[in-house]
Amino acid sequence: MEQVLLITGASSGIGAATARAASREGYKLVLTARSRERLEPLKQELGPENVLSVALDVTDMAAQQAMVEQILERFGRLDAVFANAGRGGSPGGFSGADHEAWREMLLTNVYGLGLTVQATLPALRRTRGHMLLTGSAAGRTTIPGSMYGATKWAVTGLGYNLREELRGSGIRVTLIEPGMVDTPFFDEPPEHALAARDIAAAALYALGQPAHVDVNEILVRPTPPLSDA
Ligand code: NJP
Numbered sequence: 318m319e320q321v322l323l324i325t326g327a328s329s330g331i332g333a334a335t336a337r338a339a340s341r342e343g344y345k346l347v348l349t350a351r352s353r354e355r356l357e358p359l360k361q362e363l364g365p366e367n368v369l370s371v372a373l374d375v376t377d378m379a380a381q382q383a384m385v386e387q388i389l390e391r392f393g394r395l396d397a398v399f400a401n402a403g404r405g406g407s408p409g410g411f412s413g414a415d416h417e418a419w420r421e422m423l424l425t426n427v428y429g430l431g432l433t434v435q436a437t438l439p440a441l442r443r444t445r446g447h448m449l450l451t452g453s454a455a456g457r458t459t460i461p462g463s464m465y466g467a468t469k470w471a472v473t474g475l476g477y478n479l480r481e482e483l484r485g486s487g488i489r490v491t492l493i494e495p496g497m498v499d500t501p502f503f504d505e506p507p508e509h510a511l512a513a514r515d516i517a518a519a520a521l522y523a524l525g526q527p528a529h530v531d532v533n534e535i536l537v538r539p540t541p542p543l544s545d546a
Pocket of ligand 1: 326327328330331332349401404429453500
């Protein structure tokens with residue numbers, strides 16, 4: 318049976334790399350992001366017969382519910398969800414950051430991710446499927462002045478609480494927690510960063526485990542550079 322995987326934030330970075338890796342493993346894919354222009358080339362690259370692309374904003378529940386209907390119409394099932402769409406904040410710390418930028422980030426990283434979970438759970442219950450959430454190393458550690466980090470602490474908590482709610486349902490919840498990854502998330506390529514394919518490999522590892530293996534979370538950081546000593 319071909320497995321159907323939905324990826325939010327699929328048009329670039331970690332989401333796009335995961336789509337490529339999953340495509341190589343034979344998954345049918347549902348790719349979403351706001352920009353249809355950025356989704357289409359990926360759909361063509363991976364083979365339109367195996368891919369459904371849906372342009373939506375994750376903060377729009379009606380759009381997410383309509384997407385689930387489209388998935389079931391096209392593929393008849395949904396086996397796994399990678400709730401990955403997210404964005405960064407603005408510099409300045411709690412005293413100086415642009416608070417309007419906070420609104421977009423909080424809505425996308427926390428509320429939008431929660432909506433993806435709620436919209437897809439009925440379909441995942443039918444397949445005893447798998448929910449992967451993109452958290453962050455920033456949701457595991459203290460970063461001075463970081464509202465972004467606070468959104469990812471929220472994702473960590475959401476993942477833990479969701480796993481408890483779903484205990485006994487057969488649905489597994491995996492938190493994917495990247496350190497710094499070289500993606501368009503950053504305006505300038507970061508130094509000593511992971512590649513998006515490194516996080517895709519972690520997601521595919523979790524997805525590839527048999528039903529009795531519940532990978533709760535995977536924290537992946539770049540190896541620190543060699544010191545001179
Ligand atoms: O970033 P990027 P990453 N509704 O910018 C989409 C987390 N993370 O791959 O909507 C729907 O290449 C956007 O598409 P578009 C990070 O927090 C990263 O690095 O067309 N989709 C694009 O496809 C995030 O959760 C690092 O603009 C929305 C995608 O999201 C995840 O990894 C470290 C959307 C963003 O792709 C992927 O980020 C870490 C919306 N409202 C965690 N807003 C890192 N890069 O270092 C955005 O710990 N998108």
